[in-house]
Amino acid sequence: MAIKGLTDRNMAFPQIGNIRKGGKKGEHAPGRDLTFFRVEIDERETETAALFLKAYGDKPTDINIVLPFNEIERCWDPFCEAYVAGRMVARSDGENFLFKVSLTTGEVEVQDGVSTKDGKPVPHKEILGKVGKTDIKCRPVGRLKVIIPELRRAAYFVVHTTSVIDVRNISEQLAAIKSVNGGQIVGVPLVLRRRPQMVSCPDLDNPGKKVRREKWMLSIEADPKWMALKLSAMDRAALPAGFTQAPLEIEEDIDAEWTPDQGAPTEDAFPEEAVTQPVLPEQTAAPEQPEAPPAAEDAFTGHTVETPEPEKLDPTTRPYEPEQLQAALKQTAGQLEQAGTHTFPKDRQKVVGVLQKALVDSAPNKQGVEDNRHLLVGWLTSEPSVMKLGDATINALLKWLAPDENWNASGTAKTEALAALAEAKRSVQQPAV
DSSP: OOOTTTTSSOOOOOEEEEEEEEOOOOSSSOOOEEEEEEEEEOTTOHHHHHHHHHHHOSSOSEEEEBOSOSSHHHHEEEEEEEEETTEEEEEEOSSBEEEEEOTTTOOEEEETTEETTTSOOOBOOSEEEEETTEEEEOEEEEEEEEBOGGGOOSOEEEEEEOOHHHHHHHHHHHHHHHHHTTTOOTTOOEEEEEEEEEEEEEOTTSTTOEEEEEEEEEEEEEOHHHHHHHHHHHHHHTOOGGGGGSOOOOOTTTTTTOOGGGOOOOTTSSOGGGTOOOOOGGGSOOTTSOOOOOOEEOTTTOOEESOOOSSOOOGGGOSOOHHHHHHHHHHHHHHHHHHOOOOOHHHHHHHHHHHHHHTTTSSSSHHHHHHHHHHHHHHHHSOOOGGGSOHHHHHHHHHHHOOOTTOOOOHHHHHHHHHHHHHHHHHTTOOOO
């Protein structure tokens, strides 16, 4: 049997440290603001301290975290609080006091959100009164419980802030991440960051005036890899109704080539102009300079690029024969490789989805369509898995398919795909489509 009020409380993890923004307090002054986190770990936790130092060093600006509970209010405590000589004398939710003591007698005036005299709520006010010549004010205070995965401990740290900007940012960011993830936030890989921001501050030299200064504020973001996959899942969920005949296949190694510094996926990450710059007459090399390599045309658009190619394909003769399509993709991939190109998970998924739709009538069921897609991609590129293709080849495939916003390949590309599939089946002695 539970002991009421003692053993029937919510579950909890032990606290093993604190994460702070400022330096240690002086005897009569607050600690100076820092540009990194000051992490305090229980002195008995020597192994944990060593693990943290190995993972983050002594001046971390980014810390990986997860939240221990799914309810934001159990992880994040933002209140307005006032202190005198280290003792909390008031706590408010911004509307009413939750706790308050008299500055003169020390008696509790508000307990559990109501007055101890008449049982009614007591409205919040910023200035409680004076102690000596000092105004005692209720200021924003935030405490966030976090678990640091690298420490391999079911124990939490408390992140402290007294900035109204931090309190607002963290509240909004946690709510947004939970909303994006369908109401689930526990276990989501997050990154706690410190970033510079220009904010309005009181001018100490001119009381009553404010100046803008750089302050290193708190920010919480979802881990970039996790967010990329989440955005991909959202894209799949938003596919048009006509796509249900052949659902998008997502292979297990979807993020094999994803790196966080590639930024967020976009619909048009590699504009055509990036690889199809025309050679103007005034750019021709002078006679005394080494002869410039011969120009080649983009196999799908006809634009001239500064990349030599042994075979010149005429895009006006499309649709290509299957062997011409192979050569065109190889030529375009080579041009993109020299230009320097990269892809996002979304680009690979788009190739898969567009091909699925283009080949939807090539087989009686989903598995047959997927088998045909692997066969076609393998015949065109020598690698049947879209997720294992190089970035330049992925972008060459997208340039060829020229999909619209609903992931429909162009009519020409669809005709070429079906013809190439038939040739691929003949090459492995299978019946043609």
